[in-house]
Amino acid sequence: xxxxxxxxxxxxxxxxxxxxxxxxxxxxxxxxxxxxxxxxxxxxxxxxxxxxxxxxxxxxxxxxxxxxxxxxxxxxxxxxxxxxxxxxxxxxxxxxxxxxxxxxxxxxxxxxxxxxxxxxxxxxxxxxxxxxxxxxxxxxxxxxxxxxxxxxxxxxxxxxxxxxxxxxxxxxxxxxxxxxxxxxxxxxxxxxxxxxxxxxxxxxxxxxxxxxxxxxxxxxxxxxxxxxxxxxxxxxxxxxxxxxxxxxxxxxxxxxxxxxxxxxxxxxxxxxxxxxxxxxxxxxxxxxxxxxxxxxxxxxxxxxxxxxxxxxxxxxxxxxxxxxxxxxxxxxxxxxxxxxxxxxxxxxxxxxxxxxxxxxxxxxxxxxxxxxxxxxxxxxxxxxxxxxxxxxxxxxxxxxxxxxxxxxxxxxxxxxxxxxxxxxxxxxxxxxxxxxxxxxxxxxxxxxxxxxxxxxxxxxxxxxxxxxxxxxxxxxxxxxxxxxxxxxxxxxxxxxxxxxxxxxxxxxxxxxxxxxxxxxxxxxxxxxxxxxxxxxxxxxxxxxxxxxxxxxxxxxxxxxxxxxxxxxxxxx
Numbered sequence: 001x002x003x004x005x006x007x008x009x010x011x012x013x014x015x016x017x018x019x020x021x022x023x024x025x026x027x028x029x030x031x032x033x034x035x036x037x038x039x040x041x042x043x044x045x046x047x048x049x050x051x052x053x054x055x056x057x058x059x060x061x062x063x064x065x066x067x068x069x070x071x072x073x074x075x076x077x078x079x080x081x082x083x084x085x086x087x088x089x090x091x092x093x094x095x096x097x098x099x100x101x102x103x104x105x106x107x108x109x110x111x112x113x114x115x116x117x118x119x120x121x122x123x124x125x126x127x128x129x130x131x132x133x134x135x136x137x138x139x140x141x142x143x144x145x146x147x148x149x150x151x152x153x154x155x156x157x158x159x160x161x162x163x164x165x166x167x168x169x170x171x172x173x174x175x176x177x178x179x180x181x182x183x184x185x186x187x188x189x190x191x192x193x194x195x196x197x198x199x200x201x202x203x204x205x206x207x208x209x210x211x212x213x214x215x216x217x218x219x220x221x222x223x224x225x226x227x228x229x230x231x232x233x234x235x236x237x238x239x240x241x242x243x244x245x246x247x248x249x250x251x252x253x254x255x256x257x258x259x260x261x262x263x264x265x266x267x268x269x270x271x272x273x274x275x276x277x278x279x280x281x282x283x284x285x286x287x288x289x290x291x292x293x294x295x296x297x298x299x300x301x302x303x304x305x306x307x308x309x310x311x312x313x314x315x316x317x318x319x320x321x322x323x324x325x326x327x328x329x330x331x332x333x334x335x336x337x338x339x340x341x342x343x344x345x346x347x348x349x350x351x352x353x354x355x356x357x358x359x360x361x362x363x364x365x366x367x368x369x370x371x372x373x374x375x376x377x378x379x380x381x382x383x384x385x386x387x388x389x390x391x392x393x394x395x396x397x398x399x400x401x402x403x404x405x406x407x408x409x410x411x412x413x414x415x416x417x418x419x420x421x422x423x424x425x426x427x428x429x430x431x432x433x434x435x436x437x438x439x440x441x442x443x444x445x446x447x448x449x450x451x452x453x454x455x456x457x458x459x460x461x462x463x464x465x466x467x468x469x470x471x472x473x474x475x476x477x478x479x480x481x482x483x484x485x486x487x488x489x490x491x492x493x494x495x496x497x498x499x500x501x502x503x504x505x506x507x508x509x510x511x512x513x514x515x516x517x518x519x520x521x522x523x524x525x526x527x528x529x530x531x532x533x534x535x536x537x538x539x540x541x542x543x544x545x546x547x548x549x550x551x552x553x554x555x556x557x558x559x560x561x562x563x564x565x566x567x568x569x570x571x572x
Contacts, residue, residue: 002210014215016199017056018302021045024124024192025058031187033180034129035418036382041408042127044069045188047196049212050118052077053305061303062406064336065125067287068100070308073109073123076151085111085118088158090186093151094131096142097325101284101332102277103131103146108154108185112193114200119207122192124185129382130178132171135368135464136500137277137331138244145277145330147171154182173370174380219306223298224261227310230350232258237346239338242471244276244498250320250335256346265289265343267315267322276498277331277466279323284336285315291404292343296354331466333405337363340404341390348477353393357434357517358474360387360443360483361402365467365513369448372458373420379457381418383410388433388441388483388516390474397441397516399428420457422449429484429512431540434473435547436480436518437525442538443484443515452505460502467497469514480518481547487512523549523568527559 005013024045032038044065046057052074057066076098085091093099094106109123133139133146142148147168154164168182169175196208205211234257241250253269273279294307301307315322320335341362344355365387370380386402386409400409412423425447434440450461465488473482488497489510495501503509530550533539535557544550551563 002213005211005214010214010218013199013203013211014302018059020192020195020199021047021056021058023195024122024188025060027188027191028124028184031184032126033177033184034382035410035414036129036384037126037181037184039408039414040384040410042384043124045122045124045192046070047112047120047122047192048073048077049120049208052121053212053216055120055208055212055215055304057303060406063291063404064284064287064333065100065105065127066303067290068283069107069123069125070305071283071286072099073121076109077121086157087111087113088155089153090155090189091151092149092154092164092182094147094149095151096329097281097283098151099283100125101281101336102330103133103142103148104128104330106131106149106182106185108182108189110189110193112196114197115206117207119200120196122189122196124188126181126185128178128181129368130172130174130370130380132173134500135370135462137334137464137466137498138500139277139328139330140275141328142326145328173378177380216304216306219301219304220309222301223307224310226297227258227263228261230258232260233350235346235350237342239342239345240472241335241338242468243274243278247274250274250278252321252335252338252342254342254346256343262310262312263293264312265314267313267319270316271320273318273320273323273327275328277328278320278335279327279329280321280332280336281329282315282322284332285321285339286313288336288339288404289313289343292340296344296347296351333363333366334466334468337405352478355477356392356397357390357436357440357477357480357519358483359390359397359401359403359516360432360441360469360474360486360514361389362404362474363466363468364402364405364407365465365486365511367511368464369419369421369461371461374456374458376458379419381415383415385409385444385446385511385513387443387469387474387486387513390477390516391434391436391438391440391480391519393438393519396439397433399441400444400513401441420451420455421461422451423447424449424508428538429515430537431543432484432515433538434476434481434483434516434518435522435543436476437520437522438480438518439525439533439539440474440476440480440483440516440518443486443513445510445512448509448511450503450505450507456505459504463501463503463509465497465501470497474514474517476517477519479521481522483515483517486514522547527564531557531559
């Protein structure tokens with residue numbers, strides 16, 4: 001039997017492990033070149049024990065990357081020869097089927113040695129804004145989507161393999177930014193490694209083995225206790241997701257079985273993989289199924305391997321949720337982000353207080369702009385945008401929220417500094433939140449202009465979009481109404497969000513993010529809250545009357561209580 005830690009020591013050391021990863025996380029914000037990382041926080045830092053079991057991840061980790069990394073790193077480490085790593089090694093890969101599901105997510109992995117022995121691994125996945133390739137959702141194979149890096153050593157015993165950096169440099173549009181971000185990843189791993197060794201020294205430990213065993217076991221016990229509170233049963237749901245025009249919709253079927261303290265999720269019956277980039281690898285599917293279950297049963301417990309042990313997932317091979325190589329998968333979030341919502345939908349009847357309605361940030365909208373400035377220098381920028389979050393039993397949905405992906409909206413000032421484009425408008429959309437007893441969060445409109453003056457870029461400006469909800473709006477729950485659909489317009493005309501759009505000087509692009517679904521009967525909403533919404537511009541006078549049954553005098557902005565009572569009783 002190994003060393004046994006008392007509860008206070010366990011808590012102190014556990015929290016220190018998390019703070020170490022958060023410190024590595026903070027180093028990214030100080031050293032990353034791309035605004036997608038520095039400002040939108042589309043990256044995840046974590047570390048595992050020497051067996052590849054996740055021990056801690058950054059507090060603001062992205063669920064898709066974190067869940068996929070937890071599976072992928074463990075499998076990768078255990079597939080390599082025992083003596084593969086040496087002190088000073090750094091491995092790099094962006095294989096979608098090993099890690100987070102598309103080529104833009106590049107992983108840098110470093111072994112941690114202490115007193116000559118391997119004690120842990122530290123890793124970070126960055127969503128690199130540029131990985132080359134044809135930046136469009138309508139690619140047919142992964143080969144079109146950019147540079148594919150198999151697991152290779154970037155550093156071997158502290159010596160840089162310059163050839164690998166040169167291969168990357170000559171396959172991307174903005175090499176200085178990409179190489180700079182890779183160096184930021186190496187720096188984050190270095191911070192984590194040094195701090196882990198410092199902790200071991202101060203705690204008089206030679207390994208993390210015993211500490212890892214106890215942390216993981218405690219976590220597993222806690223989440224199993226929460227699952228056991230739910231009656232055994234099997235729960236079903238189905239989600240319909242739009243495809244490009246002219247193709248049949250995608251269907252995702254979910255069966256969720258609660259069996260004691262185990263949860264078995266079966267996605268059998270889901271659509272087969274498709275010939276565009278919406279395909280999802282198993283790891284990414286697992287990540288968002290895990291996200292749903294973890295958030296319902298143990299939202300406050302820090303993530304580690306113990307959280308995952310009660311969860312079993314079956315996703316048929318060759319389906320949209322477990323695609324085969326070499327399927328195109330760059331736009332995997334356009335399907336994968338829905339998995340959390342579909343699991344919520346299955347569990348809503350038994351856990352109505354722990355789920356939310358459909359969100360306009362599901363999927364997050366990723367807009368990739370790139371081209372050349374007038375002097376010929378390349379520019380490339382990726383912005384991720386959220387929509388209105390779905391309402392819950394207790395609260396209205398948040399506005400412009402990236403859920404379940406947990407990213408951040410890039411500030412306008414940063415985008416305009418990184419690109420030659422202009423953001424003319426950025427505003428919340430009135431009536432975009434689904435009506436309900438609690439209202440869905442509002443969606444957002446952004447208007448981009450390609451300048452046609454002395455600062456105009458060399459035409460064309462390329463725009464690739466990964467988004468959704470153009471056909472089917474975010475659903476409400478328990479009588480709540482759906483949120484407003486998304487829209488993509490070029491010069492006022494409907495554009496093609498699944499292809500590569502080429503813009504010319506003077507063109508105007510309008511992108512509307514959807515609003516979240518409402519929760520509960522809108523006519524049960526407190527009329528005073530409806531009045532506040534109208535005053536703030538979130539809800540129109542017409543919607544207040546039509547959807548909420550609240551009559552408001554447009555001149556005095558006061559509630560007509562007599563008329564409201566009639567409206568809510570259906571007598572007016």
